[in-house]
Each structure stands twice: as C-alpha cells, then as structure tokens.
Amino acid sequence: MSVEVVIHNGTLVTVDDRMRIIDNGWIGIHEGVIRTIEATAPESPPPTAKMTIDAAGGIVMPGLVNTHTHLPMSLFRGLADDLPLMDWLKTHIFPAEARFIDPETVRWGTLLACAEMLLSGTTCCCGGYFHEDAVARSVAETGLRAVLGQGVIDGPAPGVPDPANNIAYARNYAQHWKDRSRLIAPSIFCHAPYTCRERTLEAAKAVADELGLIFQVHVAETRFERDQSIKEKGLSPVAHLDRLGILDRRTLLAHCVWVDEADIATIQQRGCAVAHCPESNMKLASGIAPVTAMQSAGVTVSLGTDGCASNNNLDLFGEMGTAAKLHKVATFDPTALNAASVLNMATIDGAHAVGMADRIGSLEIGKQADIVILDTRTPHLTPMYHPESHIVYAAGGADVRHVLVAGRQVVRDRRLLTIDIGEVIDRVNAIGREIRSSLNVITHKE
Amino acid sequence: MSVEVVIHNGTLVTVDDRMRIIDNGWIGIHEGVIRTIEATAPESPPPTAKMTIDAAGGIVMPGLVNTHTHLPMSLFRGLADDLPLMDWLKTHIFPAEARFIDPETVRWGTLLACAEMLLSGTTCCCGGYFHEDAVARSVAETGLRAVLGQGVIDGPAPGVPDPANNIAYARNYAQHWKDRSRLIAPSIFCHAPYTCRERTLEAAKAVADELGLIFQVHVAETRFERDQSIKEKGLSPVAHLDRLGILDRRTLLAHCVWVDEADIATIQQRGCAVAHCPESNMKLASGIAPVTAMQSAGVTVSLGTDGCASNNNLDLFGEMGTAAKLHKVATFDPTALNAASVLNMATIDGAHAVGMADRIGSLEIGKQADIVILDTRTPHLTPMYHPESHIVYAAGGADVRHVLVAGRQVVRDRRLLTIDIGEVIDRVNAIGREIRSSLNVITHKE
Numbered sequence: 001m002s003v004e005v006v007i008h009n010g011t012l013v014t015v016d017d018r019m020r021i022i023d024n025g026w027i028g029i030h031e032g033v034i035r036t037i038e039a040t041a042p043e044s045p046p047p048t049a050k051m052t053i054d055a056a057g058g059i060v061m062p063g064l065v066n067t068h069t070h071l072p073m074s075l076f077r078g079l080a081d082d083l084p085l086m087d088w089l090k091t092h093i094f095p096a097e098a099r100f101i102d103p104e105t106v107r108w109g110t111l112l113a114c115a116e117m118l119l120s121g122t123t124c125c126c127g128g129y130f131h132e133d134a135v136a137r138s139v140a141e142t143g144l145r146a147v148l149g150q151g152v153i154d155g156p157a158p159g160v161p162d163p164a165n166n167i168a169y170a171r172n173y174a175q176h177w178k179d180r181s182r183l184i185a186p187s188i189f190c191h192a193p194y195t196c197r198e199r200t201l202e203a204a205k206a207v208a209d210e211l212g213l214i215f216q217v218h219v220a221e222t223r224f225e226r227d228q229s230i231k232e233k234g235l236s237p238v239a240h241l242d243r244l245g246i247l248d249r250r251t252l253l254a255h256c257v258w259v260d261e262a263d264i265a266t267i268q269q270r271g272c273a274v275a276h277c278p279e280s281n282m283k284l285a286s287g288i289a290p291v292t293a294m295q296s297a298g299v300t301v302s303l304g305t306d307g308c309a310s311n312n313n314l315d316l317f318g319e320m321g322t323a324a325k326l327h328k329v330a331t332f333d334p335t336a337l338n339a340a341s342v343l344n345m346a347t348i349d350g351a352h353a354v355g356m357a358d359r360i361g362s363l364e365i366g367k368q369a370d371i372v373i374l375d376t377r378t379p380h381l382t383p384m385y386h387p388e389s390h391i392v393y394a395a396g397g398a399d400v401r402h403v404l405v406a407g408r409q410v411v412r413d414r415r416l417l418t419i420d421i422g423e424v425i426d427r428v429n430a431i432g433r434e435i436r437s438s439l440n441v442i443t444h445k446e
Numbered sequence: 447m448s449v450e451v452v453i454h455n456g457t458l459v460t461v462d463d464r465m466r467i468i469d470n471g472w473i474g475i476h477e478g479v480i481r482t483i484e485a486t487a488p489e490s491p492p493p494t495a496k497m498t499i500d501a502a503g504g505i506v507m508p509g510l511v512n513t514h515t516h517l518p519m520s521l522f523r524g525l526a527d528d529l530p531l532m533d534w535l536k537t538h539i540f541p542a543e544a545r546f547i548d549p550e551t552v553r554w555g556t557l558l559a560c561a562e563m564l565l566s567g568t569t570c571c572c573g574g575y576f577h578e579d580a581v582a583r584s585v586a587e588t589g590l591r592a593v594l595g596q597g598v599i600d601g602p603a604p605g606v607p608d609p610a611n612n613i614a615y616a617r618n619y620a621q622h623w624k625d626r627s628r629l630i631a632p633s634i635f636c637h638a639p640y641t642c643r644e645r646t647l648e649a650a651k652a653v654a655d656e657l658g659l660i661f662q663v664h665v666a667e668t669r670f671e672r673d674q675s676i677k678e679k680g681l682s683p684v685a686h687l688d689r690l691g692i693l694d695r696r697t698l699l700a701h702c703v704w705v706d707e708a709d710i711a712t713i714q715q716r717g718c719a720v721a722h723c724p725e726s727n728m729k730l731a732s733g734i735a736p737v738t739a740m741q742s743a744g745v746t747v748s749l750g751t752d753g754c755a756s757n758n759n760l761d762l763f764g765e766m767g768t769a770a771k772l773h774k775v776a777t778f779d780p781t782a783l784n785a786a787s788v789l790n791m792a793t794i795d796g797a798h799a800v801g802m803a804d805r806i807g808s809l810e811i812g813k814q815a816d817i818v819i820l821d822t823r824t825p826h827l828t829p830m831y832h833p834e835s836h837i838v839y840a841a842g843g844a845d846v847r848h849v850l851v852a853g854r855q856v857v858r859d860r861r862l863l864t865i866d867i868g869e870v871i872d873r874v875n876a877i878g879r880e881i882r883s884s885l886n887v888i889t890h891k892e
Contacts, residue, residue, distance in 0.1 A: 077831075084781070116826045282772060322768065332733070334530050379867065382523070383881075385523075397842075431829070
C-alpha cells in the first residue's frame with residue numbers, strides 16, 4: 001500500500017484499547033489517514049514516502065484534545081490574577097470584553113491561541129466565545145481541528161448587543177459553518193444555567209439538535225452557583241438542565257465541580273461528557289471536581305484548559321500533570337488517576353466528548369493522522385522507564401517537536417508552518433498595550 | 447565603575463523589598479557581583495563590557511532557589527508512579543538504591559539533575575542524599591550553587607552499610623567540603639524523625655552546629671508519620687524535634703504537611719524555615735501543607751521539587767504555578783498566594799531558608815549575580831500585563847534562555863556551557879537500561 005507520509009524511529013504510544021506501546025515503530029499515512037502502525041523490523045523497513053519524519057527516538061502519540069477553552073481570551077492572559085471570580089469577571093474581564101472584543105481583535109487572539117495550542121501538542125480543541133465566525137475563520141487558517149461554539153447569554157454580548165437576537169445569531173453562525181470545513185465543526189455554547197433563562201437554554205439546545213451539533217455549557221462551577229440554583233429553583237444546576245431536556249450524548253458539560261451523587265448518576269444516564277478544567281478551578285478557588293467519582297460512575301471525563309485568562313496558558317501537558325496529582329491528594333489515594341488514565345482523558349476521552357472518537361484520539365488504523373512527536377533527548381525526560389509516565393508527569397508543551405493534523409504537518413522542529421507567529425505576537429502586543437493603557441493596569445510598583 | 451558583564455534590553459523583576467519592576471533596564475556585573483541596576487536612558491546607555499547579554503525584551507529575574515531535592519534520584523525518574531508511599535519506597539526505590547547507587551551512578555544522576563535545574567532556571571539548590579561527596583564533586587563541575595547534605599539514617603544506606611558510622615561519615619564529608627568551594631556548602635541531612643533515633647538526631651545536629659551548617663530533615667510528611675509519632679512519643683514530629691533541641695535558624699524542615707497550630711508556633715519561634723514541596727505531596731497523596739497559615743504566623747516557606755522520582759521533574763517554574771493554584775483551592779480563597787508572594791517563595795524566601803539571603807535571592811546591588819533571563823517572545827507569554835504573573839502562571843522552565851551563577855554564564859541560548867549533556871544523557875540511559883532489566887520494569891503492554 002502506498003503512503004504519503006512515514007513517521008519512524010519513535011516509541012509509539014498508541015492510546016488504543018490495549019494502551020499498546022511500540023518501541024521503535026513506524027506509522028504510514030495516506031490522504032490524512034493512518035494506514036499502517038508497525039514495529040520496525042530490520043528485514044522490512046518502512047516504505048519510501050513523499051515525506052519521512054524522523055522521530056529521533058522520541059515519543060509518537062496522538063494529538064491532545066482540549067475540550068474547554070475560549071480562544072480569544074488569550075488577549076487577557078494575566079490581565080488580572082488572584083481575585084475572587086465575580087470581582088475578576090465584573091471589574092476586569094467584562095469591561096475589557098465590552099471595550100476591546102471585536103472581529104479584528106478576536107482574529108488575533110484566536111491565532112495566538114491556536115499557535116500556542118499547536119506548539120504544545122493540542123491538535124483539536126473545543127471552544128466557545130462570541131464573534132465565533134471570526135474565530136472559526138481564523139482557526140481554519142491554522143490547520144487546527146476544532147469544535148467552535150457561538151456564545152449564547154441573556155445579556156449584551158460582543159457582537160450581539162441585544163440578547164433577543166442570541167439564538168438567531170447562533171443559528172446563523174452554525175448553519176454557515178455546518179459541513180463547510182473538514183476541520184471546523186460549529187457548536188452552540190450556552191454560557192451557564194445562571195446566565196441563561198430556561199427558554200434560552202431550550203431554544204439553543206433545539207438549534208444544536210436540529211443541526212446535529214455539540215452543545216456546550218458551563219455547569220456547577222462554583223459553590224455559589226449550586227447553592228443559588230437550589231435556593232431559587234429547588235434543583236441543582238445539573239438537575240435543572242436535566243428537567244429542561246438539555247442533557248444527552250451531544251451535551252458537553254464544562255467544570256462540574258459542585259455535583260453530587262445524584263447529579264453524577266444523571267450525567268451518566270444521559271450520556272453527557274464532562275470537560276474537567278483543574279487549573280482554572282484551582283486558580284479561581286472554585287473547588288475540586290469529583291473526577292474519580294464521575295469516572296467510577298462511567299462518565300467520560302475529558303480535560304480542558306479553560307480560557308487562558310484563568311489558567312494562564314493553554315498547555316494541556318501541564319493540565320495532565322495537574323489533574324493526575326490533584327486527584328491523588330484530594331482523595332488521599334496515590335493510585336487515583338494513574339498516568340495511563342490521564343493520558344486517556346487528554347486524548348481518546350476528549351475525542352469521545354466532542355463526538356469524534358471514531359476519527360481521532362488514538363493512533364489506530366483508519367483514524368485521522370493527528371499526531372504529536374516529543375523530543376525526549378533532554379535531561380528532564382531522561383531516563384525513560386514508562387513513556388506514559390513522562391507524558392503526564394515530566395513533559396511539557398515545550399517538548400513537542402513535530403505536529404500533524406489530518407496528515408498535514410503544522411509544526412516542524414518547534415516552528416509553526418501555518419501561522420506567521422511574529423506578526424501575531426506583534427498584533428496582540430499592540431492590542432495589549434491599548435488594553436493596558438485604557439484600563440490603567442499597574443505594572444510598575446516603583 | 448567598570449563592569450565585566452552587562453545584561454540589557456530586558457524587564458527587570460528584582461524581587462527586592464519593594465518588588466520593583468524596571469522596564470527596559472540593565473544590570474552591570476563585576477567579579478560575580480551585581481554592581482548596577484538601572485533603567486536604560488537614551489542619554490546614558492549601559493557601558494561597554496567584556497560580555498554583553500541582550501535579554502531581547504525578555505524578563506530578567508533572580509535565579510530560582512530549590513530548597514529540597516535529592517539530586518541522584520533523577521536516575522529513578524518515572525520508575526514507579528501511582529503507588530502508595532510505602533509500597534513505592536519498599537518495593538521500588540529502596541531495592542533500586544541498594545543495587546544501583548554507587549559513586550559512579552551518583553555522579554551521572556547528579557550531573558543530569560544539575561543540567562535539568564540550570565536549563566530550567568534554578569541557580570541554587572539544597573539537596574540531601576548518600577555518597578554526597580560524589581554529589582558535591584559533580585555539582586562543582588557544573589557551576590550550580592548548592593547546599594548538599596550527607597544523609598544520616600538509622601539503617602544500612604548506600605556508602606554507609608553500618609549505621610554506627612553514620613555520624614562520623616557525615617562529619618568527615620562536611621569537614622572536607624567546609625570552605626572548599628565558593629559555590630558548594632556542605633550540610634547534614636537527617637532523613638526523618640521516624641527513621642533516626644533521638645541520639646542520632648542530636649548527634650547529627652551537633653555536627654551541623656559545630657561546623658555552622660544547615661541541618662535538613664523531613665518532618666511531618668504523612669498523616670501516618672504524625673499519628674505514629676503521637677502514639678509512640680506523645681508528641682507531634684515537630685514537638686519531638688523541638689524537645690531534642692534540633693529546631694533553630696539553621697534547621698530546614700522539608701514538607702511540614704501534617705503540622706497543627708502549636709507546631710507552626712514552634713517553627714516560627716525557633717526561626718526554622720520550611721521547604722514546601724507541593725507536587726511531591728500531591729503525587730504521593732501525602733496531603734496539602736498549611737502554607738498560608740505558616741506564612742501568616744511568620745514562618746519562611748520556600749519551595750522545593752523533592753527528588754524527581756516523586757514529581758517527576760525539577761522544574762521550579764512548574765512548582766510555583768502548582769503552589770499558587772493549590773493553596774487557592776485548598777483555602778477556597780482566590781487571593782491566597784498571589785503571584786508576587788510565590789515568586790518570593792522561589793527566590794528570596796529560598797535564599798533565607800538556606801542562610802544565603804545576604805548573597806542571593808534577588809537582583810540587588812552587592813548580591814551575587816545569579817540571574818535568569820526568560821524568552822518572552824512566544825505565544826504563551828503574549829501579551830504581558832504583569833511579568834510576575836507570567837513567571838508564576840504561564841512560564842515554564844523551557845522559557846529560560848540564559849543563566850548566570852555568580853556572574854558566570856552557564857546557559858546560553860538554552861544550551862549548557864558547563865556540562866556535556868549528550869554524554870550525561872547517554873550514561874544515564876545506560877544506567878536506566880540496567881535498572882530496567884534487572885528490576886523487570888514492564889514497559890510493553892502488548
């Protein structure tokens with residue numbers, strides 16, 4: 001069988017059903033799809049291909065899937081830290097959004113976020129924000145695979161000043177992007193049950209169902225949200241969404257920090273996936289999601305970075321390490337969330353969460369060639385006893401050397417091939433200077 | 447005034463008493479000491495020097511101080527994860543140590559650890575292990591600043607098969623290294639109150655006092671240790687050490703996870719510093735140290751990575767981010783451990799902990815030129831509103847571009863100038879292969 005691309009001389013961490021690890025293996029790719037996965041034998045070397053990528057003894061693994069983020073918020077990275085959630089939102093993020101978020105700034109913020117994700121090994125993300133058409137056009141330039149939700153909220157939002165137009169705007173966006181791009185899937189992103197009325201949630205979910213899209217929603221992020229929901233509606237946030245018929249296999253629930261046993265049972269029965277964002281939840285002091293309980297109940301729990309205003313980066317390798325360690329100490333069980341299970345969360349479970357497990361999330365014949373190659377010839381990845389341990393506990397996004405999405409190389413030797421990163425950095429710095437001067441950010445303590 | 451080295455074109459994050467940040471500043475260094483720190487003015491540019499380092503618009507900051515690690519344990523990185531502490535120690539680490547730790551393997555493990563630390567911005571570490579003379583000789587080759595403690599434990603240890611010789615061996619080591627090297631300070635490292643008898647602890651502390659050395663000890667790492675101490679001695683581990691007269695300004699307490707208010711008051715009154723190791727404590731499910739309570743009580747809390755068998759890397763940037771986020775969620779207070787305070791912990795507080803606050807830990811005139819320069823022209827450090835936020839929440843060790851220790855450049859453009867890293871990696875990989883084959887590490891799940 002002819003192949004266009006061969007990747008060889010690496011340790012293949014397949015993340016298939018058997019978590020196979022193949023020392024010195026090779027992968028053949030044709031028309032963007034993985035056609036061969038084999039151990040390299042001296043008597044049958046990999047075939048000659050148009051392009052051959054030497055993994056140089058490193059780790060070859062599936063691209064990471066970041067299931068919760070807000071791409072343009074890269075513009076606000078580190079603008080305001082160490083604040084209570086509501087103070088952070090109301091005195092910093094919302095004013096900055098009202099003043100500076102438009103299709104042009106969204107474009108540069110999105111390109112910056114895509115650059116960061118590709119360079120750190122994320123090949124598919126699921127995001128939601130406003131001006132999502134500008135987001136989708138920008139992502140499409142970069143070669144990243146993405147599920148992108150237009151935001152819906154019952155209040156004035158960037159691009160949708162009158163919330164009465166929310167649903168129509170989102171529907172328009174989704175219809176425009178439906179089946180338009182091989183790599184971009186539109187989605188609907190309802191902000192949260194506490195910012196969207198029942199009829200908004202129902203109408204937004206109806207649009208998602210009509211078009212067969214992933215429906216994203218923040219749920220049970222803070223104790224305050226949970227308590228307020230119970231006080232006002234007599235129902236937990238999850239139970240409230242369930243009563244509205246929102247929960248099913250195409251609904252992706254972000255956070256789920258404050259969920260109880262009944263909520264978890266509901267999530268499992270409806271087949272929803274969860275996007276766990278440990279670093280954001282820690283930084284905003286929201287709490288620790290009961291991930292081990294959700295997994296034990298059979299819920300698919302994937303990993304997200306959240307927007308990089310609350311993290312403050314989009315490095316899913318870091319998120320893996322944090323998740324693995326956080327749930328050990330939270331449960332006092334050092335065997336909780338072992339390396340293999342966390343690697344699953346960041347790959348195949350993420351693929352399940354965004355409805356793409358048949359296409360991405362593992363190195364298997366017939367799947368899209370979304371592949372990351374790590375450089376392991378560095379002090380901090382030496383020696384190597386277990387590759388999956390290094391991926392979760394020792395590596396970082398900076399160890400990513402090559403990245404392919406659908407068989408197309410988008411990062412080569414740590415350099416982006418699809419984005420003029422110098423221009424993006426200059427543009428975002430210019431936007432940052434405007435934000436800084438108008439919001440009187442204090443940078444000098446002299 | 448003449449200077450030998452000038453660093454210019456960077457944002458200086460001084461970590462001085464006022465946490466001054468100087469945009470576009472320059473630093474003059476002479477004979478290893480900082481002589482000038484100034485904002486760059488067009489009318490008075492920095493002077494010409496023998497060596498000029500262009501920070502290229504990046505962050506110039508004090509080198510990080512890692513106050514708790516075990517350098518040669520880099521050989522066991524990722525050998526055994528996701529296990530209970532005692533199982534991990536007894537079935538994996540202790541057997542591997544008994545069989546493979548000798549002066550030659552210690553040498554290569556130490557060089558690997560120093561390479562990793564220097565490349566990730568640590569310019570001073572405080573470690574403890576066995577065969578510490580081999581450790582010290584190796585560290586001295588690399589140009590890293592270090593406090594290095596010979597291990598003392600009431601049981602057979604690498605290099606000291608008969609524990610009756612423990613104290614004499616440690617005293618010999620310390621006396622040999624006392625005032626021998628400008629960058630290496632010897633120390634005594636008693637393993638823990640549960641592995642050292644009272645007379646061992648007292649005798650070891652007496653040696654440290656006699657020679658004026660830092661005394662390191664693991665204390666109150668696990669709940670089991672605390673409970674056992676109370677059951678057997680009627681005293682908490684801290685109270686037990688206090689009764690023995692071990693606690694004073696030259697005693698550095700590693701972990702302090704299971705300390706109560708009385709313990710904290712004792713630690714504060716005696717003037718001990720604490721080495722907080724959040725990632726190790728999380729990964730081994732030991733617990734969350736009450737860092738905010740210790741700091742409120744006036745205790746100096748520094749940061750350590752622990753050995754990289756339990757972390758699994760030595761990146762103190764990652765440790766800063768973890769500490770900042772962990773204590774927010776642990777206390778449900780998003781204002782806890784703000785970026786500036788965590789940066790303090792990893793620099794000047796670390797310098798205090800190892801008794802060197804007069805010489806290192808900040809960019810100030812008269813201090814040693816232990817300096818790190820970060821490359822900030824990357825997607826994940828763009829835009830930049832607050833440099834200290836990026837250092838703690840967004841940067842990683844891989845962002846370190848240049849490193850100086852005592853004015854000597856040891857890392858240039860991410861390359862080590864003092865270590866043949868290719869040789870070190872090859873040697874450690876060879877040791878790793880031996881360990882793997884003899885311990886039957888399972889790497890294939892096929």
